[in-house]
Amino acid sequence: MRILRLLRSSVSAGKDIDYYSKFSPSPLSMKQFLDFGSENACEKTSFTFLRHELPVRLANIMKEINLLPDNLLRTPSVRLVQGWYMQSLQEILEFKEKNAGNEKVTHDFTDAVIRIRNRHNDVIRTMAQGVVEYKETHGTDPVVSQNVQYFLDRFYMSRISIRMLLNQHTLLFGGNVKVNPAHPKQIGSIDPNCRVSDVIRDAYENARNLCDRYYVNSPQLILEEFKVQPVTVVYVPSHLYHMVFELFKNAMRATMELYGDAMEYPPIHAQVALGTEDLTVKVSDQGGGVPLRKIDRLFTYTYSTAPRPSIDGARAAPLAGYGHGLPISRLYARYFQGDLKLYSLEGYGTDAVIYIRALSTESIERLPVYNKSAWKHYKTIQEADDWCVPSKEPKDMTTFRSF
Numbered sequence: 403m404r405i406l407r408l409l410r411s412s413v414s415a416g417k418d419i420d421y422y423s424k425f426s427p428s429p430l431s432m433k434q435f436l437d438f439g440s441e442n443a444c445e446k447t448s449f450t451f452l453r454h455e456l457p458v459r460l461a462n463i464m465k466e467i468n469l470l471p472d473n474l475l476r477t478p479s480v481r482l483v484q485g486w487y488m489q490s491l492q493e494i495l496e497f498k499e500k501n502a503g504n505e506k507v508t509h510d511f512t513d514a515v516i517r518i519r520n521r522h523n524d525v526i527r528t529m530a531q532g533v534v535e536y537k538e539t540h541g542t543d544p545v546v547s548q549n550v551q552y553f554l555d556r557f558y559m560s561r562i563s564i565r566m567l568l569n570q571h572t573l574l575f576g577g578n579v580k581v582n583p584a585h586p587k588q589i590g591s592i593d594p595n596c597r598v599s600d601v602i603r604d605a606y607e608n609a610r611n612l613c614d615r616y617y618v619n620s621p622q623l624i625l626e627e628f629k630v631q632p633v634t635v636v637y638v639p640s641h642l643y644h645m646v647f648e649l650f651k652n653a654m655r656a657t658m659e660l661y662g663d664a665m666e667y668p669p670i671h672a673q674v675a676l677g678t679e680d681l682t683v684k685v686s687d688q689g690g691g692v693p694l695r696k697i698d699r700l701f702t703y704t705y706s707t708a709p710r711p712s713i714d715g716a717r718a719a720p721l722a723g724y725g726h727g728l729p730i731s732r733l734y735a736r737y738f739q740g741d742l743k744l745y746s747l748e749g750y751g752t753d754a755v756i757y758i759r760a761l762s763t764e765s766i767e768r769l770p771v772y773n774k775s776a777w778k779h780y781k782t783i784q785e786a787d788d789w790c791v792p793s794k795e796p797k798d799m800t801t802f803r804s805f
Contacts, residue, residue: 415488418495422461423772427563432592432636432738432765435570439589445575449508452515452571453497456564460491462772463560466553469780473540474550479532483525490518512575519568525561529554530703530726537704547704549780554703556770559733563769566591566638566737588639596637598674598683599627605643606672609650617658621687622669633676636762637738642683645731645742646672649685649754652728656689656752680740681758688751697744701729738765 438448464487467475474480493514500507533550570590587593606623613620627633653670661667668688675682692700703726728742735742735756745753759765770776 415492418457418491419461419464422457423465425458425461426771427459427462427767427769428455429767429769431767432759432762435566435592436589436594436636436762439570439574439592440594443574445508445512446502448571448575449497449511450502452567453494453511456494456567457491459560459564459567459769460487460494463557463770464488464491465772466556466770466776466780469777470549470553471536471546474532474536474546477532477535477539479528479535483529483532486521486525490521493518508575512571515568515571516576519565519572522561522565526558526726526730529557533703542704547702550704551702552779555729555733556776558730559737559768560770562641562733562737563767566767591638591640592636593639594636595634596639596642598633598635598642598681599625600632601639601642602646602672602674602683605647606650606670609647609654612651613654613658617654619658619667620654621657621667623672624669625672626674628673628675630676633674633681635676635681635758635760636765637758641734641737642756642758645734645756646683646685648727648731649756653685653687653689653752653754657687660688660690676760679760679764681760683756683758685754685756686751691746691748691750691752692744693748694746697746700744701732703729736768739768740765 464484467480467484467487470480475484497507497511497514502508533554570592573588573590587595602625603623606625610620610623650670657667657670671684671686673682673684673686728744732742735758738759740756740758742757743755745755
């Protein structure tokens with residue numbers, strides 16, 4: 403009987419995924435998040451929107467999970483992530499037909515949202531572990547690597563967007579305290595006047611503590627703001643922190659390993675500029691730079707220049723890990739239509755530039771959609787390059803005989 407119930411549940415879940423994946427997610431702008439939270443914060447309205455939007459976002463990405471290579475899907479870590487997503491979808495769908503005007507229903511929904519958010523806390527680390535398990539067991543080939551890269555960009559972007567919705571609802575309507583005492587001016591997770599320099603200094607100090615722990619020293623920070631001081635923007639401080647912290651970790655590690663046991667280290671420069679369209683943050687180091695051929699690799703999930711960390715959560719976080727830091731930081735930048743780019747001067751250092759939309763009306767969610775185009779991407783066989791591909795080593799011309 404138990405097996406029969408499981409089979410029925412699986413069939414029903416499959417139908418729900420097929421149904422909701424036919425809808426496209428509804429992207430929201432930073433201004434819409436802000437306006438709803440500050441002026442029209444209504445738990446009933448949020449409940450009505452989320453009970454449809456969350457299944458749509460979950461189902462769209464769950465359809466793509468099933469297109470991954472079978473051997474990757476069989477890894478324990480990926481199966482665990484699939485189980486979390488399936489359970490979360492089913493919990494949300496329990497509220498599908500419930501009365502939005504019932505206070506107990508909306509309260510129970512908020513509790514469910516908190517449970518789902520907590521359940522998904524370790525999704526990135528668990529999925530990263532699954533990729534490592536697959537790579538170690540089966541190796542990689544260009545087609546699989548390309549598909550995994552495409553999927554993870556979309557999967558993690560979907561996760562960022564889902565977490566944004568969960569956090570906004572939880573922070574606005576969860577618990578008895580409606581104002582976060584630590585950040586009283588924030589509307590949910592959004593700060594209408596996010597002081598960029600404060601976030602940068604906070605990220606630097608935490609990265610510096612890590613660096614001091616590993617290398618017993620660390621580079622100093624020189625921070626400059628141009629035109630407007632202090633520079634403020636409507637943004638999610640935790641997203642900006644994540645990006646800048648990652649850039650500081652990389653810059654510090656490169657600097658410390660290049661200069662070794664030197665008594666002094668060149669400082670890290672951070673510059674902030676606000677224009678009419680973009681807010682730009684540049685982090686510059688003198689850590690030796692990266693060859694041009696490696697720049698693109700730094701944004702791949704299967705590439706890391708550091709040893710893989712222990713998965714023992716009790717240990718201190720290392721300066722580098724699964725190779726997910728930079729690509730996920732770029733996704734945070736792109737989530738609201740920004741970007742993150744690297745410019746390297748090999749032999750000298752690297753400039754990392756974060757672009758953020760200056761206007762909240764232009765900061766609109768970038769969301770993956772499951773459709774025929776996405777499906778084709780996983781099914782396309784990589785064709786031969788129509789440009790000459792040079793070998794890794796130049797040919798030794800002395801081996802060619804003249805006739």
